[in-house]
Amino acid sequence: MRVIAGDFKGRKLETPFDDRVRxxxxxxxxxxxxxxxxxxGDAVVCDLFAGTGSLGIExxxxxAKRCYFADAASSSIKLVKANVKKCEAENMSVxxxxxxxxxxxxxxxxxxxxxxxxxxxxxxxxxxxxxxxxRDLLAKDGVIVVEHHKDDKMPETIGKFTMYKEKKYGRxxxxxxx
Numbered sequence: 001m002r003v004i005a006g007d008f009k010g011r012k013l014e015t016p017f018d019d020r021v022r023x024x025x026x027x028x029x030x031x032x033x034x035x036x037x038x039x040x041g042d043a044v045v046c047d048l049f050a051g052t053g054s055l056g057i058e059x060x061x062x063x064a065k066r067c068y069f070a071d072a073a074s075s076s077i078k079l080v081k082a083n084v085k086k087c088e089a090e091n092m093s094v095x096x097x098x099x100x101x102x103x104x105x106x107x108x109x110x111x112x113x114x115x116x117x118x119x120x121x122x123x124x125x126x127x128x129x130x131x132x133x134x135r136d137l138l139a140k141d142g143v144i145v146v147e148h149h150k151d152d153k154m155p156e157t158i159g160k161f162t163m164y165k166e167k168k169y170g171r172x173x174x175x176x177x178x
Contacts, residue, residue, distance in 0.1 A: 001013045001015050001026070001052065001054055002026070003054075003057060003058055003061050003087065004026060004029060004030050004033070004058060004061075005033070005058075005061065005062060006058070006060075006061030006062040006063065007060075007061050007062075007063075008057065008060070008061035008087040008089070009061065011086060011087055012086075013052060013053075013054055013057065013083045013086065014052065014079050014082045014083050014086070015052060015079075016051070016052065016075070016076075016079060024054060024055055024117060024147060024172075025169075025172070027169060028147065028169050028172050028174070029054065029055065029058055031167060031169055031174070032055070032145060032147075032174055033058060033059075033062060035165065035167070035174070035176065036059075036113065036143070036145070039112065039113055039143060040059050040062040040063050040064050040113065041062070041063040041064075042063060042064070042065050043059065043063075043064045043065065043112035043113050044064070044065065044066050044067075044068075044109060044110065044111050044112050044113075044139070045059040045060070045064045045066070045067040045068070045111065045112065045113045045114075045115065046067070046068040046070070046103075046107065046111045046113070046114050046115065046137075047059075047067055047068070047069045047070070047115045047117075048068075048070050048100055048103060048104075048114060048115065048116050048117075048118075048128060049070070049071060049100065049116060049117050049118040049119070049124070049128075050069040050070055050071040050076060050077075050080050051071060051076050051079070051080075051117065052076070052079045052080065052083060053069050053079065053080035053083045053084060054083070055115045055117065056068075056069050056080075056093075056115065057083055057084065057087055057089065059113065059115070060087070060089050060092050060093070061087070064092070064112075064113070065092065066092050066093070066094065067089075067092060067093055067094070068093075068094045068096060068103065068106075068107055068111070069084070069093060069094070069095045069096065070095075070096040070097075070098065070100065070102075070103030071096075071097070072097075072098060072099040072100075074097065077095060077097045080095055081095060100118075100124065100127075100128045100131065101131060104128070104131050104132065104135055104137060105135070107135075107137055110137060110138065110139040110140075110142070111132075111137050111138060111139060111142060112139045112141070112142045112143070113142065113143055113144075113145065114128075114132060114137075114138065114142070114143070114144040114145065115145050115147075116128055116129070116144065116145065116146045116147070117146075117147040120148060120149040120152055121149065121151075121152055125146045125148060125154070126154075126155070126158055129144055129146075129158045129159065129161060129177065130158060130159055132144065133158075133159040133160055133161065138161075141178075142178070143176055143177065143178055144161060144176070144177040144178075145174060145175075145176050145177075146174070146175045146176075146177070147172060147173070147174055148172075148173055148175065149171060149172065149173070150168060150170075150171050150172070150173050152173075154166070154173075154175040158177065161177040161178065162177060162178060163175050163176065163177050164176055164177070164178050
């Protein structure tokens with residue numbers, strides 16, 4: 001696993017020792033950031049189910065000014081810390097050990113890009129989006145990106161947010177909400 005483009009391009013990131021964390025493939029990551037190409041510069045990003053932190057680190061590498069990394073698993077937080085350090089991105093990173101509710105409660109600014117890649121099949125992405133709305137955390141022109149399995153169909157609307165794009169990459173789907 002590596003950083004694809006930007007300031008940290010080519011840096012190899014630490015990967016999980018087991019299969020409990022499922023890092024986003026380079027193909028899907030590249031496609032995602034092609035979609036977000038004009039959105040990442042100077043953005044505040046939240047990698048809400050961070051795992052290894054590769055999505056948030058890619059956003060920082062491509063010009064985001066800050067990224068909140070959050071995960072409930074201690075092993076994932078260790079990976080995020082190691083990867084942030086490897087990229088020398090500590091001054092642009094806020095690492096939160098806790099579930100999505102705890103993490104969203106600790107964010108005190110509007111977020112331009114939410115990156116949601118929760119464990120598949122349990123509906124956490126929908127609950128997280130509802131909580132983002134309840135806490136009014138998405139910036140005016142912000143976007144919420146959900147990575148999910150093709151069998152997990154996302155609704156057209158969640159609260160006030162509407163899906164405006166959906167792209168399939170094999171078994172993985174990216175659904176974008178505004």
